[in-house]
Amino acid sequence: MRSIRKILSLCELQPGDILAIYTDTGKSPALVEGFFGAALALELEPLMLTIPAPHRMLQEPSPPALLAMKGAKMVADLSSEQWLYTNGLNEILDSGGRVLQVLSTEHTLVKMTPTEALVQRAQRVAKMLTKAKEIRITSDNGTDVVANVEGRNGWGQDGIARVPGEWDSTPSSIFACAPIEGSVEGTLVVEPGDFVWTTPKEILVSEQMTIKLKKGRAAEIQGRADARMTGSWLASFGDPNSYVVAHTGFGGDPRASIDQAQEVESIEGCINFALGANIFRGLGGKNKAKSHLDIMLMKQSMFLDDECVVKDGKIVHPELAIGPIQ
Template identity: 30%
Template sequence: MKKYASIIVSDNLKIRPGEEVVIFADRKNLEYCDDLACCIRGSDAQVSTFYIPEIIRPVEKITDIHSNALISADAVIYILETKGEKLDLSKEVAFRHYLCSLPIQYKGRVCMMPGFSEEMKEAAMIDYSELNRRSRNLKQILTDKNIRIMTDLGTDVRFSLYQREIKIDDGDLSKPGLFGNIPAGEIFTAPVEETMNGRLVIDGSIGGLGQVKMPFRIDIKAGIIQSMDPIGKKDDIFEKFSEICEYDSPATKRVGEFGIGLNPGARIIGNMLMDEKVEGTVHFAFGDSYGLGKSSTKYHTDLLIRNPSIFVEDRCIMKNGKFIADI
């Protein structure tokens, strides 16, 4: 039952004897915290936990006690719930920023597992050496190329990746300064904003909002959302995403990310932590580009597209969600 935790500790983080690990968890995720702590102790490492009750969330700033622990930790694991009736994650931006950046500035590495659930265990128990091989091959295919994404529902968008750094999320969190998610399994970058034109049809899920029930269209010019309209009637998810786009406009309407899922054990459940890793999907984000592009804001909203066809310089590498190129 703890195999997923053993893999995270031994294969992803590669915890070594004598290391100090800090876990941040809440009530819903205490079982996963216990599993990880058990495996960490089994590796002859030391583990400390911070329990974050729902009543004090959102946590808007980090405490001195948190800071001291993060600075001294060799590894940090974050397992907090991402949904709640009164939970506004935008107010936890500063807390998450320091939780990730402080360990990396010193000697630590960070494993982010926000909203981890039972459905994600299989996606954590994959062949990471194979994921690494395929990620690197796909990165080489995409580097500095012109890309076109199409779907049967009407997505048809073009953009360039010229001189844009492509990041690999292959689950390797073994060295100081590394940061990543579990489940892992994507490559991502930021399109060259002014080259992105066309239409997206969103039919997968939206970060923080869940699975899309009513697909909707987004028309884009020079990397900025020009208009949006539902295919059918408007629903709550469409309305909420429309609101998010106005939070810090135009930054929240500017493209900030393009990614391709590569995890064969992942499936769409409405949580972007795993959804964006599903093989046979692509995702775009609007808002902050994490330093990979020009967009900068405290907001970053991912949108998932199912069963895409991907063209690289007019060469089709994926057809309706299936790789046809050898990666």
């Protein structure tokens, strides 16, 4: 697949580099074969690691699989369940390995293949988030959330992994920062047309939901059916840390759309707001939890130290403008 070859080429792997392909029986065989074939075409040394499909999110890799991945130049993570916020992932990154997560479908890989323009946008946003001391989210319908992010690293996800110790997810364009624990306060109003990424079935919101945030946690989830489903999903883990605010930020790819779950968080100007685990080196978060819930807000605004970067779901900061993506 041409798009996979381009992605691996953008990661600047060299002939002879070992690419560990970590997958399971729940993943599309065509996608797995595509990465194996692209690795051979680029004269890499592919190493296949296949496990039974995970029965839950954030499942730690087994010790033998972890050892093999730590010995590779890069890991193509084709697991059917994310394990981003795990100790095993951080071990790989700390050893100098790179990990490129692939949650998307073949269609999305072709549609949203990473570009240098999006890589540069991600780098600019990461610097802005790192510099910021406070993030504020507002909307005309009642959202007003304030988070202290002073001293936290901004994360610019661009769909490639080029340097030792780097994690990314392809294809994606997601920018985020983990607030200081206990600092988030306010009211988050989730509107019809917004998106809540529960698993195995996500929620395309059809009625207003209000989340009251106190001392860095979701203290109340108010509303009707969508609110009850979201609350039940969080409660199913039996973990109080599932309610802790994990990160917030926004998406940056104009090609992304809401009809594919793996694309939603990358929608240009879509604000992400997550609850649960965030123990990932790129974010610097400290909350270990059994779950991670992403909420995507389509028409809200974000301010970094009172400077507007997203207005009503549109990126408006002049430093973040990009031309048409080819």
